[in-house]
Amino acid sequence: MVIKMAKEKLVKEITSMDEDFAKWYTDVVSKAELMDYSSVKGCMIIRPYGYAIWENIQKIMDGMFKETGHENVYMPMFIPEGLLQKEKDHVEGFAPEVAWVTHGGNEKLEERLCVRPTSETLFCDHYKNVIESYRDLPKLYNQWCSVVRWEKTTRPFLRSREFLWQEGHTIHATAEEAQAETIKMLNIYAEFAEKYLAMPVIKGIKTEKERFAGAESTYTIEALMHDGKALQSGTSHYFGDGFAKAFGIQYTDKDNKLVHPFQTSWGTTTRLIGAVIMTHGDDSGLVLPPAIAPIQLVVIPIATHKPGVTEKATEIYNRVNKICRAKIDLGEQSPGWKFAEYEMKGVPLRLEIGPRDIENNCCVIARRDNGEKITVSLNDLETKIPELLQAVRDGLFEKAANRRDSMTYTAKNLDEIIDIANNKPGFIKAMWCGERECEDMLKEKAGITSRCIPLQTEELTDTCVCCGKKAKHMLYWGKAY
Amino acid sequence: MVIKMAKEKLVKEITSMDEDFAKWYTDVVSKAELMDYSSVKGCMIIRPYGYAIWENIQKIMDGMFKETGHENVYMPMFIPEGLLQKEKDHVEGFAPEVAWVTHGGNEKLEERLCVRPTSETLFCDHYKNVIESYRDLPKLYNQWCSVVRWEKTTRPFLRSREFLWQEGHTIHATAEEAQAETIKMLNIYAEFAEKYLAMPVIKGIKTEKERFAGAESTYTIEALMHDGKALQSGTSHYFGDGFAKAFGIQYTDKDNKLVHPFQTSWGTTTRLIGAVIMTHGDDSGLVLPPAIAPIQLVVIPIATHKPGVTEKATEIYNRVNKICRAKIDLGEQSPGWKFAEYEMKGVPLRLEIGPRDIENNCCVIARRDNGEKITVSLNDLETKIPELLQAVRDGLFEKAANRRDSMTYTAKNLDEIIDIANNKPGFIKAMWCGERECEDMLKEKAGITSRCIPLQTEELTDTCVCCGKKAKHMLYWGKAY
Numbered sequence: 034m035v036i037k038m039a040k041e042k043l044v045k046e047i048t049s050m051d052e053d054f055a056k057w058y059t060d061v062v063s064k065a066e067l068m069d070y071s072s073v074k075g076c077m078i079i080r081p082y083g084y085a086i087w088e089n090i091q092k093i094m095d096g097m098f099k100e101t102g103h104e105n106v107y108m109p110m111f112i113p114e115g116l117l118q119k120e121k122d123h124v125e126g127f128a129p130e131v132a133w134v135t136h137g138g139n140e141k142l143e144e145r146l147c148v149r150p151t152s153e154t155l156f157c158d159h160y161k162n163v164i165e166s167y168r169d170l171p172k173l174y175n176q177w178c179s180v181v182r183w184e185k186t187t188r189p190f191l192r193s194r195e196f197l198w199q200e201g202h203t204i205h206a207t208a209e210e211a212q213a214e215t216i217k218m219l220n221i222y223a224e225f226a227e228k229y230l231a232m233p234v235i236k237g238i239k240t241e242k243e244r245f246a247g248a249e250s251t252y253t254i255e256a257l258m259h260d261g262k263a264l265q266s267g268t269s270h271y272f273g274d275g276f277a278k279a280f281g282i283q284y285t286d287k288d289n290k291l292v293h294p295f296q297t298s299w300g301t302t303t304r305l306i307g308a309v310i311m312t313h314g315d316d317s318g319l320v321l322p323p324a325i326a327p328i329q330l331v332v333i334p335i336a337t338h339k340p341g342v343t344e345k346a347t348e349i350y351n352r353v354n355k356i357c358r359a360k361i362d363l364g365e366q367s368p369g370w371k372f373a374e375y376e377m378k379g380v381p382l383r384l385e386i387g388p389r390d391i392e393n394n395c396c397v398i399a400r401r402d403n404g405e406k407i408t409v410s411l412n413d414l415e416t417k418i419p420e421l422l423q424a425v426r427d428g429l430f431e432k433a434a435n436r437r438d439s440m441t442y443t444a445k446n447l448d449e450i451i452d453i454a455n456n457k458p459g460f461i462k463a464m465w466c467g468e469r470e471c472e473d474m475l476k477e478k479a480g481i482t483s484r485c486i487p488l489q490t491e492e493l494t495d496t497c498v499c500c501g502k503k504a505k506h507m508l509y510w511g512k513a514y
Numbered sequence: 515m516v517i518k519m520a521k522e523k524l525v526k527e528i529t530s531m532d533e534d535f536a537k538w539y540t541d542v543v544s545k546a547e548l549m550d551y552s553s554v555k556g557c558m559i560i561r562p563y564g565y566a567i568w569e570n571i572q573k574i575m576d577g578m579f580k581e582t583g584h585e586n587v588y589m590p591m592f593i594p595e596g597l598l599q600k601e602k603d604h605v606e607g608f609a610p611e612v613a614w615v616t617h618g619g620n621e622k623l624e625e626r627l628c629v630r631p632t633s634e635t636l637f638c639d640h641y642k643n644v645i646e647s648y649r650d651l652p653k654l655y656n657q658w659c660s661v662v663r664w665e666k667t668t669r670p671f672l673r674s675r676e677f678l679w680q681e682g683h684t685i686h687a688t689a690e691e692a693q694a695e696t697i698k699m700l701n702i703y704a705e706f707a708e709k710y711l712a713m714p715v716i717k718g719i720k721t722e723k724e725r726f727a728g729a730e731s732t733y734t735i736e737a738l739m740h741d742g743k744a745l746q747s748g749t750s751h752y753f754g755d756g757f758a759k760a761f762g763i764q765y766t767d768k769d770n771k772l773v774h775p776f777q778t779s780w781g782t783t784t785r786l787i788g789a790v791i792m793t794h795g796d797d798s799g800l801v802l803p804p805a806i807a808p809i810q811l812v813v814i815p816i817a818t819h820k821p822g823v824t825e826k827a828t829e830i831y832n833r834v835n836k837i838c839r840a841k842i843d844l845g846e847q848s849p850g851w852k853f854a855e856y857e858m859k860g861v862p863l864r865l866e867i868g869p870r871d872i873e874n875n876c877c878v879i880a881r882r883d884n885g886e887k888i889t890v891s892l893n894d895l896e897t898k899i900p901e902l903l904q905a906v907r908d909g910l911f912e913k914a915a916n917r918r919d920s921m922t923y924t925a926k927n928l929d930e931i932i933d934i935a936n937n938k939p940g941f942i943k944a945m946w947c948g949e950r951e952c953e954d955m956l957k958e959k960a961g962i963t964s965r966c967i968p969l970q971t972e973e974l975t976d977t978c979v980c981c982g983k984k985a986k987h988m989l990y991w992g993k994a995y
Contacts, residue, residue: 072597072639073627076590080644081655084586105565109557109676110591110629110660111613116553132592133617134629137664137675138610146554148591148615148629158553163561174562179591179659183618194618195590 047377049316054260055188061310062189065319065378075187075194079303082378083190085327086306087197091177093229093324094199094301097221103173103201108155110178111146116154120279123153126246130183132194148181153247153272153298156202157280160294166285167206170294171214175201190307191264191514198302204294206286208273211295215271218299219252222267229324230305231429232256232312233437234266235460235509237485242472245298249273255484255509257437258311261458263484263511266308269299307514312433313402319379320401322429323422329357330398330418331375335368335387346386349396349411353384356415357422376401381425382418402428443493447478450498450510454479460511464504466497474499475510484509528858530797535741542791543670546800546859556668556675560784563859566808567787568678572658574710574805575680575782578702584654584682589636591659592627597635601760604634607727611663613675629662634728634753634779637683638761641775647766648687651775652695656682671788672745672995679783685775687767689754692776696752699780700733703748710805711786712910713737713793714918715747716941716990718966723953726779730754736965736990738918739792742939744965744992747789750780788995793914794883800860801882803910804838804903811879811899812856813842816849816868827867830877830892834865837896838903857882862906863899883909924974928959931979931991935960941992945985947978955980956991965990 047064048056062068067083079087095105111134118124131147149155156174163169177199187193201218205211219236226234234254244251248270256266274293277283283291313320323329330353334346343363350361360380362371368385375383379401386396398417399406402425409417440459444450453461454475461481465471472483475498486506497504528545529537543549548564560568576586592615599605612628630636637655645651658680668674682699686692700717707713715735725732729751737747755774758764764772794801804810811834815827824844831842841861843852849866856864866878879898880887883906890898921940925931934942935956942962946952953964956979967987978985 069640069643071590071636072594073590073592076592078590078636078640079588081585081587084588087588088586104562105569106562107560107565107568107660107678109552109554109559110662111554111557111676113553129619131619132615132627134613135616136614138612146613155552155559159550159559162550179588181591195592197588 047316047318050259050314057314057316058307058311059189061314061318061377067306067319068189073194075184077189077193079197082327083306086309086321086325087303089325089327090229090305091199094225095177097225098175098199098201101173101217101221103175103203106174106176107178108149108152108159108176110149112149112152112154114145114147116158117147119154119157120247120276123247123276127151127182132181132183149178150180150182151298151300152176152180152200153202153276154280156204156298157276157282157296160204161280161282164204164282164284164294167287170284171203171205171210173201173203173214175199188307190303190310192304196302196304198300201297201299203297204277204282205296206284206294208295211273211297212271215250215252215269215297215299218297219254219267219269222269222299222301223254226254226256226266226305227430229322230309230312231322231426231433232266232308233430233434235485235487236489237487237509239268239485240469240472240483240508242469243483245270247272247275249275253485256308256312257440257460257511258308258514259314259436260311261440261512263460263509263513264304264308264311265484265513266305267299267301270297272296272298313429314379317373318377320429321379321381323357323381323425326379326381327358328360328375328378328380329422330359330382330384331371331380332359332361332384332386333368333371333375334361334363335385335390337363339388341391342386342388345391349384349386349414353414353418356418382421400425400428402432444498445494446501447499450475450481451479454481454510454512458512460484460509462491462493463498463508463510464492464494464496465506465508466500466502467505468497468500468502471497471499480512481510482513484511484513528797528799531740531795538795538797539788539792540670542795542799542858548787548800549670554675556665558670558674560678563808564787567790567802567806568784570806570808571710571786572680575706576658578706579656579680579682582654582698582702584656584684587655587657588659589630589633589640589657591630593630593633593635595626595628597639598628600635600638601728601757604728604757608632608663611665613662613664630659631661631663632779632781633657633661633681634683634757635761637685637779638757638763638777641685642761642763645685645763645765645775648768651765652684652686652691654682654684654695656680669788671784671791673785677783677785679781682778682780684778685758685763686777687765687775689776692754692778693752696731696733696750696778696780699778700735700748700750703750703780703782704735707735707737707747707786708911710803711790711793712803712907712914713747713789714911714915716966716968717970718968718990720749720966721950721953721964721989723950724964726751728753728756730756734966737789737793738921738941738992739789739995740795740917741792742921742993744941744990744994745785745789745792746965746994747786748780748782751778753777753779794910795860798854799858801910802860802862804862804906807860807862808839809841809856809859809861810838810903811840811863811865812852812861813840813865813867814849814852814856815842815844816866816871818844820869822872823867823869826872830865830867830895834895834899837899863902881906881909883913925979926975927982928980931956931962932960935962935991935993939993941965941990943972943974944979944989944991945973945975945977946987946989947981947983948986949978949981949983952978952980961993962991963994965992965994
């Protein structure tokens with residue numbers, strides 16, 4: 034009883050979003066048992082419920098990679114200092130935030146090794162060994178692993194010193210082919226985010242200031258969180274032949290000439306879990322899109338002291354578990370407690386079945402996304418549940434897209450953009466001259482950064498929102514995680 | 515043409531097993547493109563074909579873990595020095611061979627972090643946070659990750675400074691339950707090795723000398739390689755409540771008393787790939803058990819210049835790809851070259867189809883395990899291919915079991931065991947008094963170590979093979995990887 038009450042208290046203990054969004058977030062990740070803090074500062078433990086979400090993300094995304102011809106590999110987790118230094122921009126970008134291994138056992142290493150912050154240098158080192166002729170191209174590789182970046186301030190899933198990710202690394206005979214790959218993977222990320230995470234994203238190109246260290250261009254998908262902050266949710270980089278030149282990778286082309294190949298890389302991380310939480314979550318806790326929910330439907334029997342209820346609920350569970358990831362909760366807690374528990378855990382559908390439902394050969398299914406309760410005939414479960422799961426995904430997407438649109442503003446001049454940045458959380462669309470100075474100024478004066486030049490652009494005005502000079506691009510601006 | 519000849523040369527370039535087994539092994543792992551050497555000494559790159567084998571191993575094993583109620587989690591890759599030191603035996607066993615991180619970015623860390631060599635200490639640290647009552651037990655956790663052990667001499671897959679593995683970590687209310695878990699996982703490992711890797715194993719208990727650092731008992735599955743050396747292929751440890759005491763993990767039992775729980779851990783690694791190579795491989799290269807083969811059947815058309823052959827081969831490929839992992843090779847090389855290539859890659863079945871076969875509505879299927887060629891009606895592919903894949907697995911298992919049995923010897927006294935150890939590669943069964951001195955002496959005099967006390971024991975004699983005192987156990991002895 035003490036435990037039961039303690040748990041009831043827990044469920045209620047989530048800080049409301051409006052009161053303190055950051056606190057709401059850390060409450061949700063802890064109380065839904067997604068993660069735990071570890072003894073290693075800035076590194077988190079991903080608990081079973083959190084890891085199951087990541088496994089579902091991996092499974093879907095890995096399938097999309099393989100369908101498009103990519104193969105998985107595994108590179109070492111260490112990079113010798115000399116190797117990291119080969120590409121000038123790359124080392125400048127990453128060296129300040131890597132963890133250094135200096136000793137193996139009791140011996141000091143001759144050369145320091147960094148724990149990979151990203152693996153471009155390792156892939157280049159390998160490509161050099163295995164690519165000789167145009168017949169060896171392209172190589173379309175990906176790896177699932179963890180990487181380390183020694184961040185000062187950390188937050189579960191959003192920014193941690195170690196995080197899980199996938200990093201794709203491809204190498205091609207021509208610039209055109211590599212550019213097409215960069216866009217292809219951007220589109221796969223966007224499709225994944227929208228279809229499976231029900232999270233609308235803006236596809237665009239990063240400005241030079243925000244570009245990946247060593248890339249010629251960086252593409253991104255940007256999502257808008259509940260609090261109006263932007264979250265970069267996946268990036269795809271085109272490297273030209275810069276890395277190939279730095280690492281001396283060459284191949285013999287069809288004309289028997291020795292030339293440099295062209296490369297890309299692209300990545301998404303466990304940050305996507307943070308994105309899902311902050312896109313769909315509410316004051317009752319997590320709200321999970323069905324495609325990645327560890328439990329898609331929970332069966333909760335009502336009035337189990339009445340004869341036949343537990344049996345009927347179990348029979349239904351056995352049926353529905355064949356068509357989705359289902360769970361039945363036969364625990365001693367009250368139905369109300371269980372409702373709150375699975376709401377907190379973000380389970381998309383709850384199936385309630387009690388004595389009167391059994392009499393009427395039906396059950397009640399409640400949607401987590403909007404609270405709607407639908408009475409469903411027990412004859413129709415196999416058709417109705419997949420429909421409802423799809424409806425939850427669609428409902429989540431629509432709600433998130435509407436919110437994002439209602440939080441997207443347009444600014445025409447400096448006063449406007451500062452005013453919006455200070456008073457209206459969200460995306461700001463504005464024209465930009467292309468100069469870094471204007472980005473720096475808006476960072477300083479309005480606390481916002483450029484998110485991307487969207488692929489679907491608009492011509493809002495002729496002049497840069499900041500300096501008033503001739504505009505080159507439309508940019509999305511915002512405060513970002 | 516130059517490339518073609520170069521490749522033909524490659525296929526032939528595998529050193530024969532009898533000439534130099536170690537060289538044969540490194541030839542096979544390189545030329546079958548399982549791995550590449552990296553710039554980081556002792557760390558290897560797992561290439562797509564090698565990684566696909568690991569993915570198949572993971573998928574099957576992960577399914578077996580989940581069916582038995584285990585959940586995946588992710589712990590940090592770093593362990594603070596103080597945490598590693600909490601369990602005395604454990605730190606003594608691992609500290610000499612860990613990699614130390616001393617700097618994050620440009621700053622020296624206050625406390626050194628080691629890159630996990632194994633994660634008992636991290637799991638204990640987490641259990642302490644999340645276990646309060648008997649209701650919180652058991653926790654049945656597993657993680658797939660990489661670990662680092664700073665080995666002096668390394669060999670691809672068999673012993674590398676970084677390797678991929680799974681590590682299960684469970685915690686239970688009672689000693690009996692934890693002991694049962696230890697045995698359950700040993701049995702799962704044995705079943706996996708025998709059923710899916712077609713690799714016969716001896717299940718047994720390690721002697722105290724060979725036990726895992728910090729364990730009360732260590733169970734093992736031991737396989738015998740082609741060259742007569744033993745390979746420890748998976749271990750399962752029972753910890754009693756030693757770690758719980760060292761880390762202060764306690765729970766409130768049903769009688770409201772605060773007591774220590776009991777723990778296990780168990781692991782298998784990418785070493786299993788090395789085990790498969792050295793169990794089934796031959797002078798033509800790899801031989802892969804069907805369950806883990808990235809390509810289970812390759813379709814090779816014969817006389818593709820004849821009308822209709824390519825079309826028919828493609829039609830057959832489309833059919834068989836529905837029932838197994840198939841590939842078709844429509845490349846320009848000769849059938850003979852292709853045969854050698856896929857033999858080297860260990861593909862279990864080769865389907866040949868030429869003009870005469872088409873006329874007769876049949877094809878030829880060749881088995882990689884024994885070279886047998888079977889004429890199969892095209893009407894029967896869907897039934898015949900699964901049968902043949904099973905036959906390959908069974909054939910491999912039988913061959914390996916027969917070889918192991920024929921290489922297992924019995925020794926009754928010191929002269930005999932030294933003689934066998936010097937002249938006959940393989941397992942040696944012999945009685946043992948239970949004293950470490952005898953293990954040390956046999957290591958020194960005969961170069962062999964105790965592999966395990968088998969669960970299925972025999973009483974060979976009454977006296978220890980080494981000292982002649984009263985025997986306590988039968989041991990398997992051998993030279994080991």
